[in-house]
Amino acid sequence: MTTSFYPPQRTLMGPGPSDVHPRVLAALSRPTIGHLDPEFIRMMDEVKQMLQYAFKTESPLTMPISAPGSAGMEACFVNLVEPGDKVIVCQNGVFGGRMKENVERFGGTAIMVEDDWGKPVDPAKVKAAFAAHSDVKILAFVHAETSTGVLSDAKTLCQIAQHHGALTIVDTVTSLGGSELDVDGWGVDAVYSGTQKCLSCPPGISPISFNQRAIEVIEKRQTKTPSWFLDQKLVMGYWGGGAKRAYHHTAPVNALYAFHESLVMLEEEGLENAWARHRHHHNALRDGLEAMGIGFLVEEPYRLPQLNSVFVPEGIDEAEVRSRLLADYSLEIGAGLGALAGKVWRIGLMGAACNKKNVLLCLSALENTLSAMGADIPTGKAIAAAQAVYNAN
Amino acid sequence: MTTSFYPPQRTLMGPGPSDVHPRVLAALSRPTIGHLDPEFIRMMDEVKQMLQYAFKTESPLTMPISAPGSAGMEACFVNLVEPGDKVIVCQNGVFGGRMKENVERFGGTAIMVEDDWGKPVDPAKVKAAFAAHSDVKILAFVHAETSTGVLSDAKTLCQIAQHHGALTIVDTVTSLGGSELDVDGWGVDAVYSGTQKCLSCPPGISPISFNQRAIEVIEKRQTKTPSWFLDQKLVMGYWGGGAKRAYHHTAPVNALYAFHESLVMLEEEGLENAWARHRHHHNALRDGLEAMGIGFLVEEPYRLPQLNSVFVPEGIDEAEVRSRLLADYSLEIGAGLGALAGKVWRIGLMGAACNKKNVLLCLSALENTLSAMGADIPTGKAIAAAQAVYNAN
The missing domain is CATH 3.90.1150.10 (Aspartate Aminotransferase, domain 1)
Structure with a gap:
């Protein structure tokens, strides 16, 4: 017969998960309520508002995906990439390689811009890639590379993309809450993050945000999104529907209590x-x-x-x-x-x-x-x- | 400034989530440890073993997906369906319709077998569908329809599929732990479930199992699985790799503590x-x-x-x-x-x-x-x- 599991008390100073604050653990274990309960829906609205603050965005399509950061990445690519699309993917660590996998699995062509592991993405190489390829739809890069500890200049990279009329998908898994990030100010079109890094929440959900340009691209898709679970048109109906939320999936109720508390603590600190x-x-x-x-x-x-x-x-x-x-x-x-x-x-x-x-x-x-x-x-x-x-x- | 969220204490007698036992809530809030910590890996092995008991299967590819039941459904379809495949989908409630969406989004053809909402899947209609269509790859149906409260005869339906050389994908979201389910005995090839129904765990993860026939089909795919997050070939390397686990995604550590405890309680009860x-x-x-x-x-x-x-x-x-x-x-x-x-x-x-x-x-x-x-x-x-x-x- 298996017995209950009592984890050791660690100090977590690896690449994540990080130590979870006792207030967040306490929130996690509050009694479960229904995912359509009026009280839960009120809490979801607060989560959205606080997440807008954390990302520095006013976009209403800002919410946590009910799965870890790698699903947040997939939510961005599966909704924005259609077969035949060209995507410039910057790789200077593990996660750029995963972005390439995403582009290709959804039928796109990944144009790789490579930098050594431990170096930031070189804006000059990105400019050269845009010059060498017409009709690039998206520029994708990692703001804070968890595999190396490098920060890239997201503001400059977004400006280059905008100059060429391309959307941006930015990985902020390790930067959100820890390093300057200004989604609206920099014009990031699609962004995803994790909870288990600088927000000190347990892993399991992934905050994302799409701005109006990205939403328009999603709404004009020629093909159906090749995922039901991550289809933002459906998720929007759930997270964005106010009192008339359409049932999509069962939200991870307790994980969202914890995330709510970690965002309250971020607001308190500033x-x-x-x-x-x-x-x-x-x-x-x-x-x-x-x-x-x-x-x-x-x-x-x-x-x-x-x-x-x-x-x-x-x-x-x-x-x-x-x-x-x-x-x-x-x-x-x-x-x-x-x-x-x-x-x-x-x-x-x-x-x-x-x-x-x-x-x-x-x-x-x-x-x-x-x-x-x-x-x-x-x-x-x-x-x-x-x-x-x-x-x- | 937003304040902490204190949910009301409900009694949950809806279609799920159900009331979570205090032991499970207590497990949920134990200190977070790393997802590659040796203690965590030991706990993952226990989760796998207990889940095999709950599903009544000896298949080693039995594990929780790090996302809710609808992602568990998607994990089955995205890995087993390739463009052009024929799938018989039985619909007698909401979730059969979602299966159809899955089949079509991954390029398959859904052959629908419909029964009234509130009626079980009619085996005679399934036989007729097999008779009318050659080369059917998969039969998919819901064992326990959460939208109506109907139990279908999974054993008989699996026999029909086996007779025609087809795989089965079975939704057991609401049956696991509540109604007889015998994955190996009935020859279910791919099965998914939820945690927030009869296992009384918070929502957020989805137990799945693939048997050897299903694994062979996955290994022989002609096309890459159109999902990175749910690609079982990659997930297998993480959950199945023993001491040499390949990093795939960050597991939802605390959600798995809770799931472990709910499985311990199921073992204790029998x-x-x-x-x-x-x-x-x-x-x-x-x-x-x-x-x-x-x-x-x-x-x-x-x-x-x-x-x-x-x-x-x-x-x-x-x-x-x-x-x-x-x-x-x-x-x-x-x-x-x-x-x-x-x-x-x-x-x-x-x-x-x-x-x-x-x-x-x-x-x-x-x-x-x-x-x-x-x-x-x-x-x-x-x-x-x-x-x-x-x-x-």
Whole structure:
């Protein structure tokens, strides 16, 4: 007979999920009510409004998809791409590759713009791709690459797309709530994100938003969207219908309680303050890591404060370090992916997990573990370097 | 500033979600851990094993999809249907119509077998459809129609499909855990379900299973599955990979804690005992409703014990009754759908909500409300009729 599962109490400083705040966990376990209950519908309206605030958009087609971020990505592509469409896809990490898969599975042609993992998307290459191809319908790129910790210049990339009359699909899974994002100001046409990064909600739902230009493209489709579950024309009837909501699917009631609470907390803190908090603790972590002799994969201007890709010291088995951190400190940090596997760690400072306590724990645990494993690193300096950042503020 | 959301405490006796047991809500709010954490992977293995028990299958490709039941349906169709395929779709309620949408969106041809809403799928019509069409690849039908409360004879329908060399896709959203279901014994090839019905878990994930025949068909596809998120070849690498799981998407960690706990509770009760419990309380509710002069839409042999479609008494505004039940008793029952809107209610007795307390509350509340609204019904007999069923056991 199987017994109940009691998870260990971790500190989550990997690429997500991040630590979930106790207020959000408490909301998650409130009694389930019907997905058509008037009280639930009122809550859905609040979720939409707060999500508009988080994305900085006034678009009414702003809502959480009832599935994880990869379904949010698919919701954007499956609704906007039709067979034969040309899409410029920027790839500088794992998720650009997934975008290519999406374009091709829905019958489009992906024109790839590639940059090295750890580098931002190069606007000059995007301009060149537009110059080389006519009738490009969409430019798709990742704002904050979770696989490398790189921030790309979404504002400039959107301007290039607009200049060529193309729509934009932007992945903000790791940026929403952690780095500046201005969906309406930058003219992002379709955007998706996740809940388990800087919003510190459990994984499972995916916030998205389409603006009027994107809605018009969806409404003028020549072919039926090759998905029933993600067809925005149907989802709109459910999330956008006010009192006359058309039943589409059963919303994940409790997951939406949690998401609501995490958005309430974001409103309370203020979006700009949340961005500044991520930057502040990143600075402390950075100074501590550098004092330990650990360097960053990404050049300073393109670093995501909420996701720090740092090099594993020479001769150290990185998986062994992660195992020890988990066993000795119940601390999770992330491994490198693809070509970076074995070479970097990804240290997250996301949402509720982005705080002084975690920065100090991570530095102390990493220094002690690396020393015990015989790494040739300076010791006794990391904590002081981090505290110096805190003391200066 | 938006404030935290505190849902009312309802009694959920609609078509789902059903009341979630406090043990399941408690599991839901345990601390989030990483989706690649060794402890989480151990829990995933337990979920798979317990789900095999619930479905009565030994197939290793048995797992929860990270999205609601309608995505579970889509996972079956998008993986098994290729352009040009012929699929016999049985429609006797809302969900058969959704299956047709699925078939057509993935380029297949749906051959419709229609029965009246409130009637089971007629095996003779299915035989006739196979006789009239060669090269049918799949037979798809709903085992337990949530829109009407009808149980169809899945065993017989699967035999017909096997006789013609066709695969079966069976919707068991409302039957799993509430009515006899024997996936391997009946030879169901692809099955999907929901968590928010007789398993009494919050909505948001969808258990599915594919057997070896279905897996072979997926592996031999000529075209790429037109979905990345639901591509079972990729999902298999994540859920089936043991220690070497390939990252596909971020699993909904806390939703899976809850699902795990609901499956532990099902194991503790025993599958057959759970089916018997649903039958037992249905009998009490039925005798109580009939003593009130309220009749059933569905003939006795085809009635789902867990979903009771009953006629609204003459001259009564059914929506007003539901509003009063919600306001005066915090009790939710369901409305009729489609052609049955305004004519029937759907009273659920699902999972944790299927108990004596709820049967008595529902009968008492309904009788009092109908009397107050001037319905011409016998009073003072319903509770006694239900108690007689309980006293006899």
